[in-house]
Amino acid sequence: MVVSKLLGAILVMEIIVMSGTRFGAVDGLRMDYYMMSCPFAEIIVKNTVNTALQSDPTLAAALVRMHFHDCFIQGCDASVLVDSTKDNTAEKDSPANLSLRGYEIIDDAKQQLEQQCPGLVSCADILAMAARDAIFFAGGPVYDIPKGRKDGRRSKIEDTFNLPPPFFNTTQLITMFGQHGFTVQEMVALSGAHTLGVAQCSSFKNRLTKFDSTNDVDPSIDSNFAKTLSRTCSRGDKAEQPFDGSRNSFDNDYFNSLIRKAGVLFSDQTLYTTPKTRGIVNSYAMNQAMFFLDFQQAMFKMGLLDVKEGTAGEVRGDCRKIN
Structure with a gap:
């Protein structure tokens, strides 16, 4: 490695x-x-x-x-x-x-x-x-x-x-990033910047109650992780939830979180629930060096x-x- x-x-x-x-x-x-x-x-x-x-x-x-x-x-x-x-x-x-x-x-x-x-x-x-x-x-x-x-x-x-707002789906993300000249692969790579930092409850609480006409909770979230997010939101809209388990380390754990259905934002998890981008997520989760290479090229371009x-x-x- x-x-x-x-x-x-x-x-x-x-x-x-x-x-x-x-x-x-x-x-x-x-x-x-x-x-x-x-x-x-x-x-x-x-x-x-x-x-x-x-x-x-x-x-x-x-x-x-x-x-x-x-x-x-x-x-x-x-x-x-x-x-x-x-x-x-x-x-x-x-x-x-x-x-x-x-x-x-x-x-x-x-x-x-x-x-x-x-x-x-x-x-x-x-x-x-x-x-x-x-x-x-x-x-x-x-x-x-x-x-x-x-x-x-x-x-x-x-x-x-x-x-791009936190409720965008993959199609909307592809369109918005495409308007800036980024490919689908580059969009997913840049999304990997969420390997650092946190999201506030206000950005993901819509996934936890009255998500849509069929589901109260976003079905793309792991049930245990949904409980974790709910506990975070019990502290208020500004309560923070790390994007992955190593919030201050730049690594590929973010992509592994998506595979575990533990993406914090809807715009995170949608990258794995959508077939068009799932393979890229899997590749980055398995190969950190590949993610690093694609990320730095996309950052250079950005x-x-x-x-x-x-x-x-x-x-x-x-x-x-x-x-």
């Missing part, structure tokens, strides 16, 4: 190096974007992330989720980091984003970078690097990403309807969604405010 994971990591690094060259020509992003202008940028971000996660390992899931919620709305442009003002309600105040956290980690890294190389490192790049470093800290795959994203100038609550370049964006001095 160790050897296969090592070979997988070597293979994916070769893929990423080649992809980086190709995307560099298309998107203006480069692996070495800050090499001359801010050579310690990546080290500063990594050290900031590692320090925060050593104090609170649960923040790894938070950073990955924040990056996902950023990229799916207006592209990877740090729009999710912008604070609301009296004239504008920003993305972060959408119901879908109220449970996001870890903003202070991005702020900390940004402040250090502004001292070292003012006006050069975008908040969008910091968030992308922070998510990557959080995945590695939690035991996930190591991979590199191209840099050079600019920060967007728009952050509006009405844009967040494009985030980090390139609708990136802003040149005058289409800016480098914010404060990640919470548009210049």
